[in-house]
Amino acid sequence: MIQRDRLLNTFLELVKIPGESRHEAAVADYLASLFTQLGLSPEFDTVQEYTSGNCSNMHITIPGTVEEPPLLISAHMDTVPTGGEVVPIVEEGYVRSAKDTILGADDRAGLAQIVEVVRVLREHSLSHPPLRVVITVAEEIGLLGARYCSISEKDAHMGLVLDTTGPMGKIVYQAPFHDAWRISVRGKSAHAGIAPEDGINAIHRCSSLLERIPTGRLSQDTTANIGRITGGTADNIVAEEVTIHGEVRSTAETNTETFHAQMRLLCNELEQRDNLPCTYTTHREYSGYTHDRASELIQRISNAVSACGYPPTLASTGGGSDANYFTAHGIPTAVISCGMNKVHTYDEEIALSDLYDTAKILLAFILGEK
Ligand SMILES: [Zn+2]
Structure with a gap:
């Protein structure tokens, strides 16, 4: 049922349309015209108020032909900066960039893949549950489209996002909680040449903390990092303030809490030692999820993968995706590999067989094949 040439052609057309994060309007126009030709009515929400982009998320509601709860299907339309005009070439069974x-x-x-599957559903009048297709914006710059998407458990019962690398059949059933953290270390400024004894150097204070901050893989399910240090104003001024910027991720929320408690303790110790402020703040970037292997969602995806001849492989990831937010909005959502490989590099490629077979898996998921 999947028409390979048509799917490939849609893919080649899409990669040629520029659509970096916050500049997705041309991609949205192209997709909206395709869905409109299929007799559907694409609608846009208002997330661009939050993203400052030129486009909002596109929503397409497709009525079901069977009495079942609606399914959410999603992918994102933005890309990271391309590096120039994308000219796709098809060679040796792969699509790659010529430049x-x-x-x-x-x-x-x-x-x-979503477009092709919707076409197949329409032209073959297949029996399927109601569908809510959400094409998000600004995924690559912090999942902003999904974060501010007003969608809830009333709109869909479960969801599938097509947006990860890896072999066919990979199902991301688990993704981490992700918190950003900041340590602000105060000092006291003074002229470095005239009155250095009047100053307290925030960089020195900061250095006594750095070695004690746990980073790297802290346990099987927890990672932490110091990403940036900013502060000081000039070579001739004793540094008054330094900020250490970092993150922590864990599939177990309690581990992020333990990390924060440990960090607060370090900051309190420094504050008491020098009697100068050292403040610790955190910000939740996104919530994690762990779907039960026996859940309806994971079972339905696994069945679809098996029906297409691949072994379902449950994977835990260290990164976030739109699925984190859809799940947080009340729609349990997982991610499957859609064939893309070496993403965000000039060596990015996709095997034609994977491009086609992911569409088959998506169709099998929608039809509830076993
Ligand atoms: Zn992506």
Whole structure:
């Protein structure tokens, strides 16, 4: 049922359309015209108020032909900076970029697969549950489209996002909680040449903390990092303030709490030692999820993968995706591999067989094949 040439053609058209984060309007126009030709009515929400982009998320509601709860299907339309005009070439069973640019299979592959499957559903009048297709914006710059998407458990019972690398059949059933943290270390400024004894150097204070901050893989399910240090104003001024910027991720929320408690303790110790402020703040970037292997969602995806001849492989990831937010909005959502490979690099590619077979898996998921 999946028409390979048509799917490939849609994919090649899509990767040629520029659509870096916050500049997705041309991609949205192209997709909206395709869905409109299929007799559907694409609608846009208002997330661009939050993203400052030129486009909002696109929503397509497709009535079901069977009495079942609605399914959410999603992919994102933005790409990371391409490096130039994308010219796709098909060679040796792969699509690659002919020039020094990314290909943009992340996530145009997912978009093309969704379009092809919706076409197949319409032209074959297949029996399927109601569908809510959400094509998000600004995924690559912090999942902003999904974060501010007003969607809830009333709109869909479970969801599938097509947006990860890896072999066919990979199902991301688990993704971490992700918190950003900041330590602000105060000192006291003074002229470094005239009155250094009047100053207290925030950089020195900061250095006594750095070695004690746990980073790297802290346990099997927890990672932490110091990403940046900013502060000081000039070579001739004793540094008055330094900020250490970092993150912590864990699939177990309690581990992020333990990390924060440990960090607060370090900051309190420094504050008491010098009698100068050292403040610790955190910000939740996104919540994690762990779907039960026996859940309806994971079972339905696994069945679809098996029906297409691949072994379902449950994977835990260290990164976030739109699925984190859809799950947080009340729609349990997982991610599957959609064939893209070496994403965000000029070596990005997708195997034609994976491009096609992901569409088959998506169709099997919607039809509830076993
Ligand atoms: Zn992506």
